[in-house]
Amino acid sequence: MKEYLKTGLILMLYMIIAAFLVAFVYNTVSPFIDEAEFxxxxxxxxxxxxxxSNNSLVENIPQNSEELQKYIWKDGEETLYKNSANSKILSPVYKFQSEEKDIYILTVTGIGFGGDVTSVVSFIKTDNDLKLNRIEVINYSQETPGLGAKISEEQIKERFFYIPQSGLENEIKVNKDAGKDSDEKNRNEYKKQGIVQTSDVMTGATITPRGVANSLNIAIEYLQKEGVM
Structure with missing residues (x-):
């Protein structure tokens, strides 16, 4: 009986020490992880x-967290908005103003092949017109190397750039889901219909770009709900 008690106490001591070490490492490393993510x-x-034309849309671009906080438009819980497809809008949403333009920046997620694919996206509002400007994919770590992970490459990201309001209103789809074959000549015309051509540059990987398209659609849905579009 004494041996069982002794063994139990030793195991409990090991568990306490291990828990302390894990907590210490987490508290030490966590600020650096948060800083890197920011x-x-x-x-x-x-x-x-x-x-x-690769020119800045605003005169003053934030250089740190204090400057960026001035542009917060909507914030709250970590997930501001979520739909039935499990796409999400993450807090906060930013708003920049320049001349006659309002620029909305949202962090969005959509379900890819291995998990969430996270992007930061910008929309430009002028008068009664809204267009998707650019996207930057910031988290795709669970996507398949050489297939879905290619979503971060410049030639693929830019396929989602500069979609006019007519395309946003139709709901954004990759060309395979829209029943369209690759057509280099009509690629920009496709965008007017909300169709993003990816099958020629992401052969065999439809799920990841579909997740990005879904994340853009929830951004549009959210901006509609907030009266922007």
Missing amino acids: NAKLKAIKYILKDE
Whole structure:
């Protein structure tokens, strides 16, 4: 009986020490992880605050968290909005103003092949017109290398750039889901219908770009709900 008690006490001591070490490591590393994630997000925001000529859409681009906080438009719980497809709007949403433009920046997620694919996206509102400007994919770690993970490549991200309001109103789809074959000549015309051509650059990987398309659709849905569109 004494041996069982002794063994139990030793195991309990090991568990206490292990728990202490895990807590210590977490508390030590967590601030660095948070800082790295924020820096990645800030870098993405700077990237999507560019126009088609690669010029900045605003005069003053935030350089740190204090400056960025001034542009918060909507915030709250970590997930601001969620739909039945498990796409999400993450808090906060930012709003920039420049000349006659309002620029909305949202962090969105959609279900990819291995889990959530997270993007930071910008929409430009002028008068009664809204268009999708740019996206930057910031988390795709669970997507298949060489297939879905290609979603972060420039030539693929830009397929989702500059979609006009007519395309947003139709709901964004990848061309395979819209029943359209690859057509280089009509790629921009497709965008007017909300169709993003990805099958020629992501052969065999439809789920990941579909997840990105779904995440853009929840962004549109959210902006509609908030009276932007």
